[in-house]
Amino acid sequence: MKTIVIGVIGADVHAVGNRIIEYTLTREGFNVVNIGVLSSQEDFINAAIETNASMILVSSLYGHGELDCRGMREKCIEAGIGNILLYVGGNIVVGKQDFKEVEKRFKDMGFNRVYPPGTPIEAVIPDIKKDLGML
Amino acid sequence: MKNYLMVDFGSTYTKLTAVDLEKEDIIATASHYTTVSTDITEGYHKALLKLYDQLGKKITFDKIIACSSAAGGLKMCAIGLVEELTVEAARRVCLGAGGKVDLVFSNKLTSLEVAQIIEKNIDIVLLAGGTDGGNSEVVLYNAEMLGIYGVDVPIIYAGNKACQDEIRLIFEKYRLKGYFCDNVMPKLNVLNIDSANEVIRKIFLENIIEAKGIKKIESEIDQVILPTPNAVLKAAQLLSEGYLDEAGLGDLMLIDIGGATTDVYSVGWGYPSKTDVVLKGLQEPFAKRTVEGDLGMRYSAEGVLQSMSNREIYQYQKEGIDIEYEAQKRRENVEFIATNDRDIEVDAIFAKKCVSVAVSRHVGHLEMVYTPQGTIYFQTGKNLVDVGHLIGTGGIIIKSPKASEILLSACYDRNNPLELRPASPVMMIDYDYILSAMGLLSLYEPLVALRIMKKRIKVIEEGAMKTNAIA
Numbered sequence: 001m002k003t004i005v006i007g008v009i010g011a012d013v014h015a016v017g018n019r020i021i022e023y024t025l026t027r028e029g030f031n032v033v034n035i036g037v038l039s040s041q042e043d044f045i046n047a048a049i050e051t052n053a054s055m056i057l058v059s060s061l062y063g064h065g066e067l068d069c070r071g072m073r074e075k076c077i078e079a080g081i082g083n084i085l086l087y088v089g090g091n092i093v094v095g096k097q098d099f100k101e102v103e104k105r106f107k108d109m110g111f112n113r114v115y116p117p118g119t120p121i122e123a124v125i126p127d128i129k130k131d132l133g134m135l
Numbered sequence: 136m137k138n139y140l141m142v143d144f145g146s147t148y149t150k151l152t153a154v155d156l157e158k159e160d161i162i163a164t165a166s167h168y169t170t171v172s173t174d175i176t177e178g179y180h181k182a183l184l185k186l187y188d189q190l191g192k193k194i195t196f197d198k199i200i201a202c203s204s205a206a207g208g209l210k211m212c213a214i215g216l217v218e219e220l221t222v223e224a225a226r227r228v229c230l231g232a233g234g235k236v237d238l239v240f241s242n243k244l245t246s247l248e249v250a251q252i253i254e255k256n257i258d259i260v261l262l263a264g265g266t267d268g269g270n271s272e273v274v275l276y277n278a279e280m281l282g283i284y285g286v287d288v289p290i291i292y293a294g295n296k297a298c299q300d301e302i303r304l305i306f307e308k309y310r311l312k313g314y315f316c317d318n319v320m321p322k323l324n325v326l327n328i329d330s331a332n333e334v335i336r337k338i339f340l341e342n343i344i345e346a347k348g349i350k351k352i353e354s355e356i357d358q359v360i361l362p363t364p365n366a367v368l369k370a371a372q373l374l375s376e377g378y379l380d381e382a383g384l385g386d387l388m389l390i391d392i393g394g395a396t397t398d399v400y401s402v403g404w405g406y407p408s409k410t411d412v413v414l415k416g417l418q419e420p421f422a423k424r425t426v427e428g429d430l431g432m433r434y435s436a437e438g439v440l441q442s443m444s445n446r447e448i449y450q451y452q453k454e455g456i457d458i459e460y461e462a463q464k465r466r467e468n469v470e471f472i473a474t475n476d477r478d479i480e481v482d483a484i485f486a487k488k489c490v491s492v493a494v495s496r497h498v499g500h501l502e503m504v505y506t507p508q509g510t511i512y513f514q515t516g517k518n519l520v521d522v523g524h525l526i527g528t529g530g531i532i533i534k535s536p537k538a539s540e541i542l543l544s545a546c547y548d549r550n551n552p553l554e555l556r557p558a559s560p561v562m563m564i565d566y567d568y569i570l571s572a573m574g575l576l577s578l579y580e581p582l583v584a585l586r587i588m589k590k591r592i593k594v595i596e597e598g599a600m601k602t603n604a605i606a
Binding site for chain 1 (some may be wrong): 216217219242263264266268269270271322323324364412413432504505506507508511513539574
């Protein structure tokens, strides 16, 4: 069973969507490790190491995702899990910005996949399965 | 009449506590230097003679049980993967079992680290790493390393369940003294203490007592059952929780200042008490022990000095106390006993610092976070603000006329408002030094042990910090 670490990054307390993600991914047969809201990059990375996770799925709803996610790939590399899949989604930047640019910015930061506001988790599952070699 | 004798083989003293079960009280206590380096029974016999002297006659005991921290205590090495997770879980298990955690390693072991396990004469290695079904690469590597370098002491595997069988093969391949228990962190941030604790105790009984020359005493007494700190933790938990109809004291904190270390025990979950506080990190044990090897009245006096700021040292200097000299004096003469007012005062200064720093490391901390929803707090560790009772034990606290001042250093500190220290506990002292004995007794007669503790551990000053309490 593949393990996915999920949580809400930074000083963000949006708990509901996070529970929906946990519920949906669990139903899809993943071992979900939910580290909850208000999580730091280190919390995600430590959890991924101990649980041998294949992927970290970061949520951010309060607009500060860009600040919170910066340097995360570098920290993964430093921690010995440099190849782990990093996903991010939610309202990850301030205001209405062209998503193409936002996506590029996050991909440059080392995120494998970046999802715009309003993406339901169901729409992400095919990507997860593909990236984890399950399809 | 039914009498039990409890013996505590300490690093310096062998302490005897005789209990009359029907009277539910202590009938005599006595102590003598521990003689483990020659023949442990010698010191025991001499203490026993003193005990008979006090009673005015020789009596027989229906049961004689002992705990021990002699011959260096139970020296443990905790190994895990991530420092904040399985390493910390392994460390907490060792401390709770009454161990002295001399070595702590994270991630893959190096040859130098394994060499240290051998050099430092570690008694038990606790090998953790990975949640159940999580990382197995690192624990497998580490087990292999312990094998290659021939670590010849009991090794408890307390890591990822999924590779237990592979670990077993490695243990067999290198003929290691392997033991198995449940994962200390089966799921992320979940702490699982009991199974590992049980195995540590079993090894303590089977191997350690023998290896340390303590087994010899068992021709004269029934059994050496526990490492001393584990007995104290059991006593603290019983006193807190109560037994059947007999009520306990509720959440409590216990401080034991010794010559080499300062131990802090707390019983209670320590959850946040306010709605704007979010609990973070690894789960805390309900009955928790921490031990500070750099804080003590004699062997570790210089460690206490190091924890003082220049300003503090300067302040004492202005009062005519050369704290650097005093620390050195205590370190070099560990038998030193303060007899005049000045030395008692200086001892109290050291004791207060021991308590203050040890408690700071034991209790949980708050961290402020600014969110779009306003300020909230992270709590890591235990919230001990509402702890009802604070108990002091150990020679310096029991004998010092400044005991209440010393204990007060454990309490809420205006300068460190984010430390979750007790705010206004009832302060008590274990005047007869009975905690380890009562921990032992609690294994057989919990009700009697509880009643004796409630009788003998006395209040010194009630709610002294009321004025300072957090609003």
